[in-house]
Amino acid sequence: MDTPKKIGRYEILEELGHGAMGTVYRAKDPAMDRVVALKTIISLVLASDRGSDFRERFYREARAAGLDDESIESLLRVTLRAADEEEIA
Numbered sequence: 001m002d003t004p005k006k007i008g009r010y011e012i013l014e015e016l017g018h019g020a021m022g023t024v025y026r027a028k029d030p031a032m033d034r035v036v037a038l039k040t041i042i043s044l045v046l047a048s049d050r051g052s053d054f055r056e057r058f059y060r061e062a063r064a065a066g067l068d069d070e071s072i073e074s075l076l077r078v079t080l081r082a083a084d085e086e087e088i089a
Contacts, residue, residue, distance in 0.1 A: 010038050021045055021054055 003015050003025070010027040013035070017024050022041040029036050039061075045054050 007038060007040065010036070012038070021058070 004012050010029055013026045016026050025038045027036055027038040041058050
């Protein structure tokens with residue numbers, strides 16, 4: 001699959017990694033004028049029988065990223081949306 005050029009307001013710079021749940025990108029947030037890690041989740045994963053489990057795991061990882069750890073910059077926002085939908089938050 002090709003790396004998208006943009007997801008929501010984020011300009012995708014490169015793919016950092018991917019797994020069974022989704023992909024993590026290095027991206028530019030023009031609103032904050034900073035480079036961020038953007039984690040996405042595959043919509044088919046959310047639509048699966050275990051979708052609610054994966055959704056909870058996604059949020060649990062986001063909450064863990066907000067912990068006080070010098071190796072983690074900061075968590076700015078968590079948004080779940082389909083790739084082809086407008087972002088509401």
